[in-house]
Amino acid sequence: MEATNLKQFQCENEEGYDRQSELKAFDETKAGVKGLVDAAITKLPTIFIHPKTPQNSSNNVSTANIPIIDLQGIHGNEMKRREVVEAVGEASETWGFFQVVNHGIPGNVLEEIKRGVRGFHEQDTEAKKEWYTRDSSRRVQYSSNFDLYTTPAANWRDTLFCVMAPNPPHPHQLPPVCSDILIKYSKEVQKLGGVLFELLSEALGLHPNYLNNIECNKGLSILGHYYPACPEPDLTLGTSKHADNDFFTILLQDDDIGGLQVLHQNQWVDVPPTPGALVVNIGDLLQLVTNDRFKSSEHRVLANQCGPRISVACFFSTNLLPLSRIYGPIKELLSNENPPKYRETTVKEYVAHFHAKGLDGTSALLHFRL
Ligand code: OGA
Ligand code: NI
16 A cells, blocks of 8 residues: 555544544534433443543542632622622632622522523524524524534533623524523623622722723623533533633522532632522633733533533623733733733734634643743
8 A cells, every 4th residue: 555545544544534524413413412412322422532631530629618708798888898809819819719699690680591591502403503603703602612623522511602792782683582681691790790800900909990991891701501411421521621711700500510610729629509609710811911810720510410500601801802902911010020921912812812722721821921
């Protein structure tokens, strides 16, 4: 056999070759992981199998608890506000993760958005397919694994992604089963986000409006995740290890399934479902502008056997807008002892890099480090 033919033959037998066609076949069903579950598969398709690395093994789990911060009273009581600012700063520096309670979003709205996301994923497949796309310029994108073709192993998860701000969508641009609640919930989250940016600014010793003034709160996307029950949950993940590509994320998770874990001091720590609470996690862009003072912690979601698990992740970032605003380490935080650790960039450039890289287990921030 000639050398070139031999090469081709080997290539066809390599996992990579079959993988591409398997990925394509899965993608073309436009029915996501939910479609596989509906078809009653009992074995995990190879494209979802993750290599068993020490990082992926679930043995290395700590019992530490992420902080819970009570926001009650921050608008009238100055002493209480100071305490909360300190707790938010401490949690952002050490964990990059905390939960908030008494955050002002009514419990019935939290229930309604989870029902809305579930309703989207569980509606008639034919109706859902209309929203399936990999066109990243669309303001509504339903897909399974945004990085399906680049990630080393696919995740057991489907996602509805909607850009909600700036320029809020008209209800008719959104999937009918959840359009009203998406709009209502995003208004609530924007209000809470503005308050959290104030608290974070104060924790940095800056003017309360600092982060809002540099438009960290300007863009909001909602990701409605659906993690179906998995026939072989130990072989895959719901979401691979990653850090978020935004300023911060406000995450609402299911009350009972669990599976979200944050990497803290090199150990996985469970983020337990806490009814009524919201999880806040610092994203890469806030780590960049604070010159590493706040931590964008890596996290992942385990696959589960008793789902579906629903989560609603609200990302503060303007990633779909071609905004030219430049972000770099905040000058007021820098000194001779604390020189800039990152070069300046735009949200657009940062997010393009994140997407091109996919969830491969490495940090997108490294690319911008000086
Ligand atoms: C994310 C994320 C966690 C979850 O959307 O980036 O980490 O619980 N989600 O779904
Ligand atoms: Ni995340």
